[in-house]
Amino acid sequence: MQPSEPSREPLPIWFFVGVILLVYGVLVIAGGTLGPVRPTVLAETKPALWWGAILCVFGAVFTAVGWLGRDR
Amino acid sequence: MTQIHLSAIDWAIIGLYFVFIIGIGLYLRGFTKTGDDFFLAGRKNSSWVAGLAFLSANLGALEILGWTGGTMKYGMLVSHFYWIGAIPAMLFLGLYMMPFYYSSRIHSVPGYLLLRYDERSRLLNAVSFAVMTLLMSGINLYLMALVFNVLLGWGWGVSMWVSAASIACYITLGGLMSAIFTEIVQFFLIWAGLFLVSILGIVEMGGIHEVFAGLPPAMASLWSTTGSSSQNAMGVTWPAIVMGLGFVLSFGYWTTDFLVVQRAFSSKDLRSARLTPITAAFFKMALPFIVVIAGMVAYKLSVRGEGSFVMPADPTDATKTWYDAALPLLIVRYYPTGLVGLGITALLAGFMAGQAGNVSAFNTVFTYDIYRAVIKKDASDAQLLWVGRVTTIVGILLSVATAYLAMQFNAIMDYIQAIFSWVNAPLFATMLLGMFWKRTTSHGAFYGLLVGMAVSFSIFLGFKLGLFSPATAHLITFADNPSDMTRNLWQAIWAWLVCFGVTVAISLVTTPKTDAELQGLVKGLTPDIDDSQVVWYGKPAFWAAVAFVVLVALNVVFR
Numbered sequence: 001m002q003p004s005e006p007s008r009e010p011l012p013i014w015f016f017v018g019v020i021l022l023v024y025g026v027l028v029i030a031g032g033t034l035g036p037v038r039p040t041v042l043a044e045t046k047p048a049l050w051w052g053a054i055l056c057v058f059g060a061v062f063t064a065v066g067w068l069g070r071d072r
Numbered sequence: 073m074t075q076i077h078l079s080a081i082d083w084a085i086i087g088l089y090f091v092f093i094i095g096i097g098l099y100l101r102g103f104t105k106t107g108d109d110f111f112l113a114g115r116k117n118s119s120w121v122a123g124l125a126f127l128s129a130n131l132g133a134l135e136i137l138g139w140t141g142g143t144m145k146y147g148m149l150v151s152h153f154y155w156i157g158a159i160p161a162m163l164f165l166g167l168y169m170m171p172f173y174y175s176s177r178i179h180s181v182p183g184y185l186l187l188r189y190d191e192r193s194r195l196l197n198a199v200s201f202a203v204m205t206l207l208m209s210g211i212n213l214y215l216m217a218l219v220f221n222v223l224l225g226w227g228w229g230v231s232m233w234v235s236a237a238s239i240a241c242y243i244t245l246g247g248l249m250s251a252i253f254t255e256i257v258q259f260f261l262i263w264a265g266l267f268l269v270s271i272l273g274i275v276e277m278g279g280i281h282e283v284f285a286g287l288p289p290a291m292a293s294l295w296s297t298t299g300s301s302s303q304n305a306m307g308v309t310w311p312a313i314v315m316g317l318g319f320v321l322s323f324g325y326w327t328t329d330f331l332v333v334q335r336a337f338s339s340k341d342l343r344s345a346r347l348t349p350i351t352a353a354f355f356k357m358a359l360p361f362i363v364v365i366a367g368m369v370a371y372k373l374s375v376r377g378e379g380s381f382v383m384p385a386d387p388t389d390a391t392k393t394w395y396d397a398a399l400p401l402l403i404v405r406y407y408p409t410g411l412v413g414l415g416i417t418a419l420l421a422g423f424m425a426g427q428a429g430n431v432s433a434f435n436t437v438f439t440y441d442i443y444r445a446v447i448k449k450d451a452s453d454a455q456l457l458w459v460g461r462v463t464t465i466v467g468i469l470l471s472v473a474t475a476y477l478a479m480q481f482n483a484i485m486d487y488i489q490a491i492f493s494w495v496n497a498p499l500f501a502t503m504l505l506g507m508f509w510k511r512t513t514s515h516g517a518f519y520g521l522l523v524g525m526a527v528s529f530s531i532f533l534g535f536k537l538g539l540f541s542p543a544t545a546h547l548i549t550f551a552d553n554p555s556d557m558t559r560n561l562w563q564a565i566w567a568w569l570v571c572f573g574v575t576v577a578i579s580l581v582t583t584p585k586t587d588a589e590l591q592g593l594v595k596g597l598t599p600d601i602d603d604s605q606v607v608w609y610g611k612p613a614f615w616a617a618v619a620f621v622v623l624v625a626l627n628v629v630f631r
Contacts, residue, residue, distance in 0.1 A: 010103050013121055013253050017260050020092055024085060024264065024414055031081040031410015038412070041405050042272050048408045051268050 015066025022059025028052035075225045076404055082413030089417045090238055093257070093424075097242025097250045107456045110247030111179055111436045113338040121252065122344065123351030126335040128255035129429035131262065133422030134215055136363060141395025143367020144374065144383075146306045147291030148630055149298075150367065151360045156318040158356050159623045161326035162349040163616045169327050170336060171601060172507050174345040175592055179337070181330040182441040188506045188593045190514040191445065196521060197499060198441035201330060202434055204491045206467060209430035210474020216423040217475065222387050223400050224416070232475055235420070239428050240468040243435070244461045248338060251425075251432040255335075258425035259355075265411075265418025266362050269399065272406040273369030283368050291371070294630045307555025316561025320568040324496035328503050331433040343603065346612040353619045357626065370398035373405075381405065427471070435463040490532050490560075497564035498524025498571035505575050510587070510594045516579030524571025531563040 032048020078086075104110050117125075143150045178184050182201065186194035213232050220231040242250045277283045290297045290304045297303040298310040326332060326349065339345035373381040381401060386394040403415040439460045444451050451459070502521045505512040531548060534540045545554055549562040590597045603611055 009116075010100055010249070013256050016092075016096060016253060017257055020089075020257060021260060021264060023088065024261075024417075027081060027085050027088075028410040028414055031079070031085075031413065032408050035079050035081045035409030038408050040408050042276060043408060045272075045275065047268060047272060047406065048410050051411065055264055 009070075012066040012069045014062045014069065018059045018062025018064070018066050020059070021055050022063055025052045025055030025057075025059050028055060076223055076400070076412065076416070078224070078413060078416070079409045081410050082416065085410065085413030086417050086420065089261075089421060090234070093254045094238055094241050096253050096257075097245035100242075100246030100250050100253065104245070104247050104249060107179075107453045107460070109249065110457050110460050111439065112334075113247070113249040113252055115338060116340045117252065117338045117344070119339060119344040119347035119351050121256065122335050122339045122348040124259050124355065125252040125255045125338070126332050126348050127352040127355050128259040128425050129251075129332050129335055129433075131259065131359070131422065132212060132426030133219075133419045134212060134426065136262065136266065136422060137219065137396045137399050137419070139363045140367045140370065140399040141397070143364050144371045144395050144398055146304070147287065147368070147371075148294050148364065149304060149306045149308070151294060151364055151626075151630065152313055152317060154356055154360050154363070155294075155623055155626055156313065157322045158326060159353050159619060160318060161322040162353040162356065163619060164323065165327045165333070165336075166346045166348065166350040166353075166612055167616050168595075169503070169507060170346045170349070171342060171598065172593055172595075173333065174337065174339070174342050175598070179440045180437050181328055181333055182437060184593075185502070185506075185517070186441075186445075188590070189502075189512075189517040192518045193502065193514065193521060194441055195445065196518065197495075198437050198445070200495045200525070202437050202442065204495050205331065205430045205434045205437075206470050207474055207491060209427055209434070209467070209471040211478055212423060212426050212430070213471055213475035214478040216420075217479075218387060219396065219400070219419070222384075222394075223397070228479065231420075232472060235424050235427065236468050236472050239424055239431060240465050243428055243431055243464045247460065248334065248432050248436070251428045252335065252338060254421075254428060255425045258421040261414075261418045261421045262362075265414045265416075265421075266366075266399070268411070269402045269406060269415070270362055270365040270369070273366060273402065276406075277369060277372065280365075283365060283372070287368070287371075291368075294627060296631060301551045301555065301558060306557050307551070308558050308561065309551070311550075312558055312561040312565075316565045320497050320500065320564045321493065321561065323504075324498075324500035324564065324568070325492070328499045329496055330437060331429050334433050334436060342601070343606065343610070343612065347615065350612055350615045350619060353616075354622070357619070357622060366399055366402055370402060431464055431467050431471070434467045435460045438463045438467075493560060493564045493567065494525050494528045494532070497528060497567040501568050501572040501575060505572065505579075506594070508595045509579075510590055510596060511579055511584050512575060513579040513582040513584045515582040516575040516577070519578055520571045520573075520575030523574045524567045527570045528563055528567035531559075531566060535559050535563075 028048050029052035032046065032052060108114055139150050139153065173184060176184060176187055178187065182194045182198040185197055213236065216235065217228045217232045220226040221228055242254065274280050274283055284292055295310060298308060298313060301307045301309050336345045336348035339348055374383055383393045383395065384397050386392040403412060407415050439456050443459050444456065448455070498521055501524060502517050506517060535545070540548065542552070546552060548566065549558050551558050554562070587597055592598050608614055
């Protein structure tokens with residue numbers, strides 16, 4: 001089997017953006033559910049949960065787009 | 073004010089950011105082989121990548137903190153800095169100036185001055201830009217350390233040295249490509265980390281209409297209180313906004329400042345380069361949805377006298393309110409564990425991307441316009457690459473030194489921050505004449521630029537040292553007791569006018585370059601762009617028109 005050619009182009013920036021948004025989304029959700037409670041205004045709206053989920057969705061989309069677009 | 077206490081997960085989010093950006097630098101090291109790779113990111117970016125980097129290089133955390141606080145003082149007028157004070161210039165750059173810049177295959181803005189005029193203008197601009205960039209970079213570092221010292225209790229040296237070392241690491245490794253990658257990551261982190269503040273602010277106020285309800289007219293409108301400088305807190309009139317901000321300062325910055333223009337140079341082709349500032353214009357117009365909304369919410373909370381929302385005193389001058397603290401106070405108010413870490417990371421990323429932008433522009437201008445122009449004219453590509461890497465480290469160290477200087481002598485901040493209008497306002501006249509009037513000569517450009525910079529500096533010093541009588545001040549600014557903002561705007565207008573006038577006058581009595589020497593550099597001697605084969609929605613002119621319509625609509629809605 002031929003060794004694969006090393007990639008000539010770096011991975012698209014969208015891949016890196018996706019990875020960090022995804023990881024941060026998970027950490028924000030974890031912080032909001034497992035971390036120490038901070039007394040905040042509008043805490044009842046659970047911003048860490050839904051904002052973290054939005055970051056995860058965007059992160060997953062960007063990661064997929066970046067990965068599929070490599071070497072294109 | 074009470075310091076923000078971070079939990080382990082907040083620290084993990086902040087630490088991960090540093091690991092991530094240094095990791096990007098290490099990864100991109102393998103793709104940075106030549107001078108073009110290091111200084112121009114290989115000239116292979118799409119307009120999306122270059123456009124977001126173009127905007128992010130300008131979008132520092134200082135701007136976000138400063139203008140959120142500024143909204144508490146000036147209200148909607150702050151939006152002028154995002155709309156009329158940016159968009160027309162960005163569109164003009166993309167449509168009319170970029171073909172001359174990009175097609176001449178230069179590495180820097182001073183490089184255009186060399187081709188169009190001569191070595192003197194190039195060197196004058198290169199040196200002034202290099203000094204300006206380093207000093208601004210140092211001020212940025214100092215203010216970052218100040219913010220984190222007051223808000224988080226971090227030692228002065230910690231935030232300065234950690235961020236400076238990280239930037240030095242990833243720029244030295246990956247050059248402009250690293251800077252662009254991290255700037256785009258920063259762009260998304262700013263929206264991810266700070267937009268939620270505006271959303272939660274709107275929710276607490278009871279809806280977007282409630283955010284604007286009950287505001288005094290001077291706070292709630294863009295134009296209706298600019299008939300007289302006494303009607304608005306900024307102390308400005310509409311002619312000063314249109315001419316000073318919308319024309320001279322805005323065009324001077326967005327069309328000539330290499331810090332932002334360098335990102336467009338990294339585009340893969342001319343169409344992408346032209347689309348770069350046009351793409352960025354849409355995102356620039358959206359930024360008041362973070363900055364102005366958050367500022368309005370902070371204003372309303374402070375007016376209500378909310379117990380937990382008291383604006384602190386300025387740490388450098390206890391007699392003043394520290395408006396820059398508005399956004400961090402909102403983060404503390406709304407963000408639970410985890411989100412606080414993300415908000416702080418967004419601010420850190422903003423500070424560091426601004427730093428990285430300055431350093432990557434500095435290393436390019438020093439290497440191509442000072443080192444190769446003056447020190448070693450026959451430097452090889454490998455030598456330029458090496459000089460670029462060394463210059464990055466030296467530039468960072470000089471920035472840190474400037475930051476320590478600012479810490480010791482706080483008064484120098486005013487001088488350093490004013491450098492921008494000394495350098496860029498007259499330069500716009502030099503560029504405009506150079507690109508659109510082939511009769512402009514090298515002598516005219518050099519002396520016009522020199523006199524324009526001197527006039528700008530003299531007006532600044534005159535006001536700073538109180539040398540002007542009220543009558544002279546009125547003659548310069550057309551206002552009684554002009555505000556700082558009015559002085560800045562008119563200082564830029566005069567610098568531009570004088571540079572323009574002197575350049576034209578001297579050009580008329582000196583010999584211009586021949587048409588053959590100006591091919592590709594001047595309107596009329598450059599082939600028109602033929603994009604007839606491009607679909608309508610792929611044309612820069614189409615998207616510029618859309619951006620302009622959006623700009624007009626925003627100004628009508630918030631008039």
